[in-house]
Amino acid sequence: MxxxxxxxxxxxxxxxxxxxxxxxxxxxxxxxxxxxxxxxxxxxxxxxxxxxxxxxxxxxxxxxxxxxxxxxxxxxxxxxxxxxxxxxxxxxxxxxxxYDTDVPALDNLDIVMAVLDAADKYDMKRVGKFVVKMIISPHFLEPEPMRVFAITCRYRSEVETRVAARYMLRYAISEPSYVAELDCISGGDYHRLVKYHAKCGQAVPQLINLWSKYPLPQLDCKACRKKGISRLPLKEYQDSVIEALRARPCAETLLNQDWIDAMVKKAGSCTNCRDRAYRNMADFVKEFAEPVDNIISQIELEVKF
Incomplete structure (x- = not known):
């Protein structure tokens, strides 16, 4: 009830x-x-x-x-x-x-908001701070990152807000749909998120200088090459990677199955290449994540709490 x-x-x-x-x-x-x-x-x-x-x-x-x-x-x-x-x-x-040793389980963000509202009503600041720290776990962030960002903003939790904003880089800024919690933050809070996302995307082209150290994995296989199928030009492949990372500036972007499928299709690869390309890209991202993170870590979300 x-x-x-x-x-x-x-x-x-x-x-x-x-x-x-x-x-x-x-x-x-x-x-x-x-x-x-x-x-x-x-x-x-x-x-x-x-x-x-x-x-x-x-x-x-x-x-x-x-x-x-x-x-x-x-x-x-x-x-x-x-x-x-x-x-x-x-x-x-x-x-x-x-509760320090037996932390209450919060199943979803609806019960989180109800508990936070009650804590706010009864001026239980310590409880509120503890609950906000809990919601930056993958359990809450992965399915509803925009709600988590809005909640952490509403309760002026700087560290948790930065974590949520960083997670939002996995999405194009226009992708997450409206959530009711956005009504509880200011236009300035949301504007600073948009600005942070844009600055991270604008920094991505620095990766161009790293192609020699981090060569992109092949999108085709021996069977494709034997058939004489033309390969995707390397420059176009590299540009596509940069374009994808500009929209969603984090290494996880390169593991998006739709994006990989589009690249395989551009390469003219055979139907057997899709799974192979995903595995190759996953291995590549393990190493490529470090330089991407290094670039993004230099940019901070502006907060005015």
């Missing part, structure tokens, strides 16, 4: 509320957080105060000496929250002392 779908029950809330599973069912807890989908999390005011100035200030206020029956459970005060049980579970696990 998403937070937007949650509705607070107005009657028989206590009877219908479920207890959260361990470790949020401890009998020595001193308060209960009740989520919008009616799950009760027993927790500790002290730990919540350490993690959240919001709750620290709440607990510092004078508390009523008596509470109505629907405001307590197991003799503990109930604090209603608007988050779902799924989000609250993740959030409290990050606040618990054990």
């Amino acid at each position: 998403s937070d937007s779908e949650c509705t607070m029950l107005e009657a028989d809330v206590e009877d219908k509320a479920m207890d959260a599973a361990a470790p949020f069912d401890r009998p020595d807890a001193d308060m209960i957080l009740r989520t919008c989908d009616n799950v009760d999390f027993r927790y500790y005011k002290f730990l919540l105060s350490l993690a959240s100035p919001f709750f620290m200030n709440m607990f510092a206020l004078p508390q009523p000496t008596e509470l109505a029956s629907d405001q307590t459970k197991y003799g503990l005060p109930i604090i209603p929250v608007s988050e779902s049980s799924r989000v609250m579970e993740k959030l409290l696990m990050f606040c618990s002392p054990v």
Whole structure:
């Protein structure tokens, strides 16, 4: 159940509320957080105060000496929250002392955003920083790099934003489609990404000076040459590599199957050459990645956080 779908029950809330599973069912807890989908999390005011100035200030206020029956459970005060049980579970696990060795799993960027929004709401800055560091893993970057970039920008995480921007070089700047998280960053943030991408592409022609040291792999085979098929001129081959890297300035570009197929077709190679060309290019990229990385590493994304 998403937070937007949650509705607070107005009657028989206590009877219908479920207890959260361990470790949020401890009998020595001193308060209960009740989520919008009616799950009760027993927790500790002290730990919540350490993690959240919001709750620290709440607990510092004078508390009523008596509470109505629907405001307590197991003799503990109930604090209603608007988050779902799924989000609250993740959030409290990050606040618990054990999370340094047992990091909560975040399956996708939707739950990441929900946890970050909750951390932001309750002023849990340490939790927010930790979650943002997690999303630059390949698990999140590979399927949704633009969302990761926008999220790291939104939370002004410089190191993580640079990592996400570097990963975006695997795509032409116009390729990633719109994502809702872009609405949460400034036009300046996005402009700096576009500028960084362009500068990396403009630096790629420096590789022209390295062809003697890194000769491109052949695109055809002996069978092709025996048939007298004309080979792709070396200069055209080299220019095609530079053109591809200008659009997507990273070594992984040369492993794009569509691009390799196009090169094999230009070379007039036989149908057996495609797999061979890919293997040859993969071996080539292992060595060629170093000079490409050296050139790109000299260019930094401008950040104004």
